[in-house]
Amino acid sequence: MNALFNHCNINVTDLEKSIRFYEEALNLKVVRKKEASDGSFILVYLSDGQSPFQLELTWLKDHPQAYQLGENESHICLTVDDYEAYHELHKNMGCICFENEKMGLYFIHDPDDYWFEIIPVKK
Numbered sequence: 001m002n003a004l005f006n007h008c009n010i011n012v013t014d015l016e017k018s019i020r021f022y023e024e025a026l027n028l029k030v031v032r033k034k035e036a037s038d039g040s041f042i043l044v045y046l047s048d049g050q051s052p053f054q055l056e057l058t059w060l061k062d063h064p065q066a067y068q069l070g071e072n073e074s075h076i077c078l079t080v081d082d083y084e085a086y087h088e089l090h091k092n093m094g095c096i097c098f099e100n101e102k103m104g105l106y107f108i109h110d111p112d113d114y115w116f117e118i119i120p121v122k123k
Contacts (some may be wrong), residue, residue: 007045007054008076010114011067011121015042015059017111024117025093025108026078028055063110067112075107075115083120090118 014080018019021027028046035042040062046055055075055076080086081106090108097115099106105119 004076005053007056009056009058011058012112013066014111015057017042018057021110024092025095069113077117077119079119079121081121086118
């Protein structure tokens with residue numbers, strides 16, 4: 001028996017803003033989109049183009065307010081090929097929300113305050 005990761009879902013309040021963020025911050029690309037026939041939701045799937053894992057962004061028409069993430073300390077981790085370049089990009093974007101230089105990692109947050117851990121490729 002095998003279980004393979006497929007995707008992770010997060011809900012977003014501004015779909016276009018979120019797509020732009022993920023394209024700029026992490027070079028993720030839209031690979032699939034599904035819209036409800038009644039317009040009640042839109043699902044957008046983003047990919048790194050290398051792994052089968054996808055990030056699903058869900059926009060709900062009837063939920064324009066910010067999501068209450070509370071003390072949710074969950075996050076998604078990405079390994080980057082050029083840690084210094086990504087760090088500089090994220091610093092310039094103003095999206096670094098926590099950094100642990102001793103451990104060699106940092107976190108960015110998206111427009112809805114979901115956290116993403118950034119780590120370098122292990123050499």
